[in-house]
Amino acid sequence: MAELSDSELLALFRKEESRNYAFNLLVRQYQRRLYAFIRRMVTDHDEAKDVLQNVFLKAWTGLDGFRADAQLYSWLYRIAHNESLNHLRKMKRGLFVSEASVVERLTTTLDSSEHFNGDMIQRELQRAIMRLPDKQRAVFTMKYFEEMKYETMSEITGTSVGALKSSYHIAVKKIEQWLTADQTKNG
Amino acid sequence: MKDPNTTDELREAPLLRSLSKEDPFVAPKDFFEFFPHAVQQAAYQVDRERRRHTPLFGDVSPLRLFGGAAALLTVIIVAIISWPSSVTPSATTTAEWTVDEMLYSDIDLEPLYAETGAESDLMDVVSLPEDDQAVLAYLESEDLPLDLLIEEL
Numbered sequence: 001m002a003e004l005s006d007s008e009l010l011a012l013f014r015k016e017e018s019r020n021y022a023f024n025l026l027v028r029q030y031q032r033r034l035y036a037f038i039r040r041m042v043t044d045h046d047e048a049k050d051v052l053q054n055v056f057l058k059a060w061t062g063l064d065g066f067r068a069d070a071q072l073y074s075w076l077y078r079i080a081h082n083e084s085l086n087h088l089r090k091m092k093r094g095l096f097v098s099e100a101s102v103v104e105r106l107t108t109t110l111d112s113s114e115h116f117n118g119d120m121i122q123r124e125l126q127r128a129i130m131r132l133p134d135k136q137r138a139v140f141t142m143k144y145f146e147e148m149k150y151e152t153m154s155e156i157t158g159t160s161v162g163a164l165k166s167s168y169h170i171a172v173k174k175i176e177q178w179l180t181a182d183q184t185k186n187g
Numbered sequence: 188m189k190d191p192n193t194t195d196e197l198r199e200a201p202l203l204r205s206l207s208k209e210d211p212f213v214a215p216k217d218f219f220e221f222f223p224h225a226v227q228q229a230a231y232q233v234d235r236e237r238r239r240h241t242p243l244f245g246d247v248s249p250l251r252l253f254g255g256a257a258a259l260l261t262v263i264i265v266a267i268i269s270w271p272s273s274v275t276p277s278a279t280t281t282a283e284w285t286v287d288e289m290l291y292s293d294i295d296l297e298p299l300y301a302e303t304g305a306e307s308d309l310m311d312v313v314s315l316p317e318d319d320q321a322v323l324a325y326l327e328s329e330d331l332p333l334d335l336l337i338e339e340l
Contacts, residue, residue, distance in 0.1 A: 125203075
């Protein structure tokens with residue numbers, strides 16, 4: 001099925017008789033991209049599913065107030081970004097553990113996950129990404145994997161373009177360093 | 188949305204640059220087929236919950252609700268106090284009335300004459316003769332303003 005434009009989706013959503021249909025289309029249209037981002041952030045599929053559901057439920061309740069001058073995808077992405085960070089914060093609070101323990105847990109989840117198809121180097125890359133602070137991980141994911149423009153990232157994260165560039169630059173350096181160290185260690 | 192300058196930032200990260208960007212995370216089979224239905228059901232649930240928890244007065248704050256109730260109560264009290272009574276006023280009340288008020292009210296004046304004494308002189312009942320000529324004679328004898336009476340008629 002051909003994707004509908006934001007304005008077409010919104011027009012359908014605002015009519016009572018086609019509201020559910022439009023919402024279903026919206027979920028189908030954006031679920032894969034948002035899932036990919038959330039999954040990279042929280043690692044576990046079940047947790048990613050819960051976060052993704054919350055994202056769409058927030059969209060369901062907030063879409064009436066959505067401004068047509070903004071991009072629907074950026075808006076949904078912003079919700080996904082905030083929900084992912086909230087989820088990680090809650091995880092830390094709930095477990096009463098340090099940042100390092102959370103990284104350990106995420107790594108264990110990754111290693112035991114049956115829904116991870118990457119080879120050795122991919123696994124090492126994911127482990128390195130998990131070692132980044134949450135916000136920096138989000139920045140790295142958006143830029144490296146999604147190749148998003150800094151302006152769009154700024155809209156999503158509410159951070160200045162300069163700060164994002166700096167954060168990404170630092171993240172790239174750290175990951176390159178960790179990967180190189182792992183390669184050296186593994187021979 | 189993709190930024191064409193992305194690769195430039197990886198100049199100093201050759202290892203990272205050499206890696207495939209293919210997503211290694213996979214979702215369970217048919218997950219994206221069933222997920223929209225699950226979200227739709229959850230959305231209905233959210234709507235139902237919201238409707239169930241919406242109070243009678245919606246988003247009205249308790250302070251405003253209290254103010255509204257107080258205003259309504261005041262209006263009711265004022266209305267009760269100022270509502271015209273169908274009970275015949277007592278002599279004490281009617282004693283303060285003017286002659287016109289008494290004339291145009293539908294209360295029985297006879298008992299009042301007895302009580303108000305001096306006022307009763309003003310309220311003498313005039314019995315008019317039935318004959319037209321006699322009426323005219325009476326009006327002339329009483330020196331009543333005939334022109335005004337004719338105009339009224």
